[in-house]
Ligand SMILES: Nc1nc2c(c(=O)[nH]1)N[C@H]1C(S)=C(S)[C@@H](COP(=O)(O)O)O[C@H]1N2
């Protein structure tokens with residue numbers, strides 16, 4: 001019974017999506033009639049594809065449930081030697097020093113005082129055994145332990161009616177989250193991997209662990225957090241991947 005409104009909404013979205021798709025296809029046809037130029041290089045085609053990608057983001061955001069949980073697994077399935085990934089090799093990964101690390105806060109946050117590692121570690125923590133999915137074609141189950149990001153946002157007096165949270169990282173990486181995902185019960189600031197302090201290459205002092213998002217939306221070595229109504233840029237979104245990228 002409770003499922004019905006949802007199903008109806010999905011069907012409607014499907015219809016709209018098909019219409020947009022048809023428009024996209026027609027434009028492609030029109031562009032190819034112009035002839036001569038390489039179709040994949042055409043700005044018009046790129047524009048249509050970008051518009052469809054933005055549409056896809058909106059549909060995904062509309063369908064996201066703030067309470068539906070990502071699958072969780074038995075602890076025995078958690079991989080001990082987790083796979084490292086970043087846009088550069090492991091040897092170049094930042095090694096942040098706990099003694100001078102500070103997490104900076106900005107934007108729509110009541111208490112913007114920076115946080116030390118000791119203060120972060122004193123927050124309440126919980127564990128999750130979930131699957132990390134990378135768009136590059138691998139996935140792995142791991143065990144992460146940390147603080148629900150919602151708890152942190154509430155603790156610093158963040159305006160949780162704002163639309164987004166933005167992150168910057170020690171390696172120049174940057175990402176953004178929609179607020180419903182930021183407040184999702186499985187979105188955590190992870191301080192541990194496999195019951196050990198998060199190793200340097202995996203994001204020490206913490207990474208955002210978000211099992212409802214693709215791997216690239218899980219920033220490591222986070223050094224600043226902002227709460228905002230303007231969609232924050234994402235490192236891989238700026239290179240063509242979808243901004244929402246839910247799984
Ligand atoms: N700061 C930062 N965070 C990052 C990345 C990065 O290059 N820099 N890569 C992302 C990608 S693509 C993946 S798959 C995961 C890999 O996390 P892992 O090393 O814990 O497996 O980190 C994500 N977070």
Ligand SMILES: [Mo]
Pocket residue numbers: 085133134135136215216
């Ligand atoms: Mo990834």
